[in-house]
Amino acid sequence: MKVRHTLLPRGRGSDHRLAQAVAFLLVAADAADPAILGKWLTESGHGIIEIERCENAICGRIVGIDRTPSEPMPTDVTGRSQCGLQIISEVMQAKDDAWYGRIVDPRDGVIYHAKLWVGSDGRLNLRGYVGIPLLGSTQVWSRFTGRLPRRHAARSRTP
Numbered sequence: 001m002k003v004r005h006t007l008l009p010r011g012r013g014s015d016h017r018l019a020q021a022v023a024f025l026l027v028a029a030d031a032a033d034p035a036i037l038g039k040w041l042t043e044s045g046h047g048i049i050e051i052e053r054c055e056n057a058i059c060g061r062i063v064g065i066d067r068t069p070s071e072p073m074p075t076d077v078t079g080r081s082q083c084g085l086q087i088i089s090e091v092m093q094a095k096d097d098a099w100y101g102r103i104v105d106p107r108d109g110v111i112y113h114a115k116l117w118v119g120s121d122g123r124l125n126l127r128g129y130v131g132i133p134l135l136g137s138t139q140v141w142s143r144f145t146g147r148l149p150r151r152h153a154a155r156s157r158t159p
Contacts, residue, residue: 048062065083088114
C-alpha cells in the first residue's frame with residue numbers, strides 16, 4: 001500500500017506567512033498583557049488576590065488566605081467563604097496608564113471605585129475611593145511569587 005503525502009505547492013508561501021502572522025499576534029498579545037495581571041500579596045500579608053482577564057475587563061478574586069487550620073474560613077457579608085470570592089471587577093485601562101474599576105470589601109459588602117497602577121518599584125497600588133480618588137486610601141501590594149498549598153487554593157467563583 002502506497003501512502004500519499006500532501007505537500008503545499010512550492011512558491012506559494014501564503015500558508016507559511018499566515019502561520020507567521022498568527023504566531024506574531026500570539027506573542028504580541030502575551031507581551032501586551034498588563035502589568036497588573038497576576039497574583040498579589042495584600043498589604044497586610046494575609047491575603048493573595050489573583051488579577052486576571054474576565055470577559056471584556058480585568059477582575060480579581062481571593063485565591064489565598066493566611067490562617068491556621070483551626071481558624072474558621074473568613075466569610076463575606078452574606079456568610080459565603082471569602083476564598084474564591086471576586087472582589088475586583090469592571091477594571092478597564094485609562095489614558096493615564098492606570099486602571100479603573102470597582103472593589104468590594106467582603107466584610108461589609110460596600111463597593112468602592114478602584115484605581116490600580118504598578119509603581120516603578122513593581123508593586124501594585126490599589127486606591128479605593130468614594131466619588132473621586134482624592135477621597136480614598138491606597139494599599140500597596142507585592143507580587144506573590146510563592147506557591148499556594150493545595151488546601152488553601154481557591155476555586156474560581158463569581159458572585
